[in-house]
Amino acid sequence: MATPSSLESLIEALRCLPGVGPKSAQRMAYHLMQHDRTGAERLSGALQLALDALRHCQRCNTLTEAEICDRCQSTRRDASLLCVVETPVDMNMMEQTHAYSGLYYVLMGRVSPLDGIGPRELHLDRLLARSCDGVVREVIIATNYTNEGEATAHYLSEMLKSRGVSVSRIARGVPVGGELEYVDAGTLAQALRERRPLAP
Amino acid sequence: MATPSSLESLIEALRCLPGVGPKSAQRMAYHLMQHDRTGAERLSGALQLALDALRHCQRCNTLTEAEICDRCQSTRRDASLLCVVETPVDMNMMEQTHAYSGLYYVLMGRVSPLDGIGPRELHLDRLLARSCDGVVREVIIATNYTNEGEATAHYLSEMLKSRGVSVSRIARGVPVGGELEYVDAGTLAQALRERRPLAP
Numbered sequence: 001m002a003t004p005s006s007l008e009s010l011i012e013a014l015r016c017l018p019g020v021g022p023k024s025a026q027r028m029a030y031h032l033m034q035h036d037r038t039g040a041e042r043l044s045g046a047l048q049l050a051l052d053a054l055r056h057c058q059r060c061n062t063l064t065e066a067e068i069c070d071r072c073q074s075t076r077r078d079a080s081l082l083c084v085v086e087t088p089v090d091m092n093m094m095e096q097t098h099a100y101s102g103l104y105y106v107l108m109g110r111v112s113p114l115d116g117i118g119p120r121e122l123h124l125d126r127l128l129a130r131s132c133d134g135v136v137r138e139v140i141i142a143t144n145y146t147n148e149g150e151a152t153a154h155y156l157s158e159m160l161k162s163r164g165v166s167v168s169r170i171a172r173g174v175p176v177g178g179e180l181e182y183v184d185a186g187t188l189a190q191a192l193r194e195r196r197p198l199a200p
Numbered sequence: 201m202a203t204p205s206s207l208e209s210l211i212e213a214l215r216c217l218p219g220v221g222p223k224s225a226q227r228m229a230y231h232l233m234q235h236d237r238t239g240a241e242r243l244s245g246a247l248q249l250a251l252d253a254l255r256h257c258q259r260c261n262t263l264t265e266a267e268i269c270d271r272c273q274s275t276r277r278d279a280s281l282l283c284v285v286e287t288p289v290d291m292n293m294m295e296q297t298h299a300y301s302g303l304y305y306v307l308m309g310r311v312s313p314l315d316g317i318g319p320r321e322l323h324l325d326r327l328l329a330r331s332c333d334g335v336v337r338e339v340i341i342a343t344n345y346t347n348e349g350e351a352t353a354h355y356l357s358e359m360l361k362s363r364g365v366s367v368s369r370i371a372r373g374v375p376v377g378g379e380l381e382y383v384d385a386g387t388l389a390q391a392l393r394e395r396r397p398l399a400p
Contacts, residue, residue: 005265009246012246014246017214017231019227028218033251034288039216040247040251042216044244044247044251045244046206046209046210051244054204065204
């Protein structure tokens with residue numbers, strides 16, 4: 001009487017998606033198999049293609065299909081500014097403000113002791129080397145204004161200032177407790193313009 | 201500067217999932233590629249497997265891996281009762297009440313003139329043949345208590361009664377405007393027990 005095993009596996013597999021619980025997964029699986037087999041086919045292929053094609057940029061760490069991403073290779077960006085963000089989505093949000101023309105470093109995470117992610121797990125040595133390469137004049141920390149983002153910013157600023165790097169933080173125009181991903185571009189542009197140097 | 205094309209395609213492909221808009225799709229794609237490549241791999245495979253394995257049961261129309269599904273083949277079910285539901289999920293909900301031991305017919309839809317789905321598009325000839333096979337004594341209509349579900353129930357009852365088939369409707373214990381999928385098993389069991397014969 002049970003659900004067919006291939007359907008059961010699909011429901012289970014759909015739960016890897018963030019925010020998808022058992023009910024939604026069931027609904028999605030039946031929807032795909034009843035009403036959108038073409039979409040399911042396309043999704044299966046797109047997942048495989050993305051898995052094969054995507055890797056981390058050797059310079060900024062974001063997801064890309066090349067060794068070095070387009071943005072890092074561009075000669076039209078101001079290489080003396082380096083903006084540190086938590087995720088590629090946050091980087092996209094920064095770009096959408098059209099208020100920043102420097103380069104980026106994507107942490108791919110944040111300091112989060114509860115999840116066992118300390119400064120060591122974030123592999124900050126590459127960020128440090130990059131910040132001290134003589135080209136970068138200012139590192140702008142644009143981690144989230146959450147507890148973890150703040151802890152990350154604090155750790156980064158201490159680390160960079162001890163090496164004599166000039167560090168700033170985007171203004172607290174981002175609502176406290178909020179995440180960059182869900183902020184409108186105007187607010188984020190303001191926060192970028194009002195960035196303040198961190199006290200030594 | 202754009203998002204890599206394979207990532208763009210994945211975001212687009214994820215939008216085939218019900219309830220997933222551009223923001224969620226983006227979040228899902230980055231989550232999978234950053235944090236859960238194993239899950240993405242499993243999902244891609246599960247989709248392909250389900251697409252290959254699943255088809256419609258020749259008797260009740262639900263999704264199954266065999267010609268005739270386990271439930272229809274069971275000798276322990278009461279073949280004189282036939283319960284008509286809109287979707288396989290609704291059928292699962294009925295099963296979870298443990299208040300029904302008959303068989304099912306899954307419409308895989310509902311009468312919905314606005315979506316261009318009339319009685320013709322639902323291929324009701326097989327349901328009609330099944331209802332008049334001499335084994336079925338009562339057809340229980342368990343479509344949703346939405347406008348479309350009610351219209352479907354009305355059409356089905358007219359069609360079946362004109363052939364002399366005994367028809368009933370689950371009680372209106374299901375909240376008006378609600379959908380079976382989101383009702384608790386107790387309420388649904390009550391609605392099943394209090395089913396009433398439709399006036400001739």
